Amino acid sequence: xETAMASIKDVAAExxxxxxxxxxxxxxxxxxxxxxxxxxxxxxxxxxxxxxxxARSLRTDQTRTLGLVISDVMNPYFTELARxxxxxxxxxxxxVIIGNADERPDLQDHHVTTLLDRRIDGLLVSPTxxxxxxxxxxxxxxxxxxxxxxxxxGVDVPVVRSxxxxxxxxxxxxxxxxxxxxxxxxxxxxxxxxxRERVDAFREALGAYGLDLPDAYTGQGDFQADSGRRVTExxxxxxxxxxxxxxxxxxxxxxxxxxxxxxxLRVPDDIALAAFDDVRWFVHTDPxxxxxxxxxxxxxxxxxxxxxxxxxxxxxxSVTLPARLVVRRSCGEPAPxxxxxxxxxx
Numbered sequence: 001x002e003t004a005m006a007s008i009k010d011v012a013a014e015x016x017x018x019x020x021x022x023x024x025x026x027x028x029x030x031x032x033x034x035x036x037x038x039x040x041x042x043x044x045x046x047x048x049x050x051x052x053x054x055a056r057s058l059r060t061d062q063t064r065t066l067g068l069v070i071s072d073v074m075n076p077y078f079t080e081l082a083r084x085x086x087x088x089x090x091x092x093x094x095x096v097i098i099g100n101a102d103e104r105p106d107l108q109d110h111h112v113t114t115l116l117d118r119r120i121d122g123l124l125v126s127p128t129x130x131x132x133x134x135x136x137x138x139x140x141x142x143x144x145x146x147x148x149x150x151x152x153x154g155v156d157v158p159v160v161r162s163x164x165x166x167x168x169x170x171x172x173x174x175x176x177x178x179x180x181x182x183x184x185x186x187x188x189x190x191x192x193x194x195x196r197e198r199v200d201a202f203r204e205a206l207g208a209y210g211l212d213l214p215d216a217y218t219g220q221g222d223f224q225a226d227s228g229r230r231v232t233e234x235x236x237x238x239x240x241x242x243x244x245x246x247x248x249x250x251x252x253x254x255x256x257x258x259x260x261x262x263x264x265l266r267v268p269d270d271i272a273l274a275a276f277d278d279v280r281w282f283v284h285t286d287p288x289x290x291x292x293x294x295x296x297x298x299x300x301x302x303x304x305x306x307x308x309x310x311x312x313x314x315x316x317x318s319v320t321l322p323a324r325l326v327v328r329r330s331c332g333e334p335a336p337x338x339x340x341x342x343x344x345x346x
Contacts, residue, residue: 006047008312014043019314020305027093066096066307067115067123069108069135071150072223073100075251076279077296078126081149084300085124092308094121101128103189103223109134116143122307126150129191144310148303150193158316160303162294164276164323165201171274171292171325172205175244178332180272184217184242186231186252195223198248198276217242221252228255236263236271244272244331250279253289272331288328295321 008026012019017036024032025040043049066089070078086096097120099111108125109132115123122144125135131152139145139157151159175183185202188195203213216238219231228247232255235241245260247253253275260267267273267287275282278293302319310316327333 006049008049009314010047011040011043011049012314014047015039018309019312020309023092023308023312024305027091031091062121062311063119064094065118065120066094066304067099067111067118067120068096069099069101069111069115069123069125071101071126071128072103072251073098075223075249075277076281077250077277077294078149080279080296081126081300084297085148085304088301088304089308092304094304094308101126103128105129105132108132112138122146122311124148124303124307127152127192129189131155144307144316146303146307146310146316148299153193158306158310158318160299160306160319162299162321162323164198164292164294165204167292167323167325168198168201168276169205169208171246171290172202172209172211174290174325174327175272175274175331176209176211178272180243180331181211182217182240182243183211183213184219184235184245185213186219186221186228186245186247186256188221188223188248188252190220192223195248202246221248221255223249223251225251225255225258228252229259230255232256232259236260236265241271244274247273247275250275250277250282250291253291257285257289267330268332274331278326282328285330287330289330290328290333291326292323293326294323 008019008022012022017039021036022040025037068082068085070082072078082098089096097115101108101111105128108128112134116138124146126149139155145157147157147159149161183206185199187199190196206213219234221227221231232245235245245256247256256273260271265271273289275289275291278291282289282291298321306316329335
């Protein structure tokens with residue numbers, strides 16, 4: 001009677017480690033501890049595991065290629081996310097093909113179909129909406145898939161994302177302490193989980209201080225700069241404009257900043273500005289923008305590890321990481337005191 005070949009799951013169980021950790025050891029990932037390497041090496045020897053056995057048992061056509069469909073390549077957040085995905089995939093022995101959905105469900109489906117036709121081993125997606133037909137079909141067909149940043153409730157796919165609720169509460173507490181009471185938000189698309197979640201978190205945080213979020217202070221954007229500009233112009237036209245505009249992503253914050261400056265107004269003297277999704281160029285604006293930062297690099301790496309684990313036959317666990325508030329000077333914060341000049345003694 002022929003003995004069944006050991007799988008990577010058998011090695012993981014024997015070593016007492018996750019499938020993802022075993023995969024990293026087998027692909028010589030630099031972040032793996034020496035203890036993990038010793039345990040995997042010993043398990044491989046005991047079981048007689050051959051690394052390509054799982055490929056024969058699960059798939060015979062592995063390409064060592066992952067697909068990544070991001071919502072908007074022009075958004076610096078997704079650019080950084082794509083970079084971390086590519087770096088982690090390369091470390092695990094995979095290459096990545098990237099498709100830009102440009103916040104359009106039809107383009108999302110086009111990229112999903114194209115990537116599947118190219119026989120990718122697994123798919124990372126940041127959904128543009130509540131579920132385009134092609135993407136949902138791929139998920140239901142059992143394609144190894146992981147949602148990153150955004151997700152679709154009710155679809156059985158692991159989700160790797162950040163939780164910004166605590167950071168939004170911190171932002172509102174910060175604004176309240178600065179004396180701001182009229183706070184407005186440029187919301188993302190209601191069809192996206194992140195669009196809904198950030199508005200809900202903002203409204204809930206305001207309520208904790210007895211503040212309302214009136215309809216006039218809630219503008220519907222689409223995570224792109226033009227919508228931030230348009231919504232902010234509407235806020236500025238109100239008889240009683242808000243004291244603070246909170247943009248639910250960095251591109252809408254850029255549009256808001258353009259609209260404010262086009263009126264000859266200054267941040268924060270005339271109106272304050274804060275943003276979700278911190279980006280590197282926020283420190284170079286005048287003044288630097290107070291923002292909520294997501295752990296973008298860690299999210300990209302965790303998403304790749306979860307997807308590779310699914311490809312190798314493991315469950316691929318969901319991961320949630322906290323976002324954090326980064327305080328700068330766009331909301332009326334006091335300027336930092338200059339460092340005292342030290343004079344050398346003769």
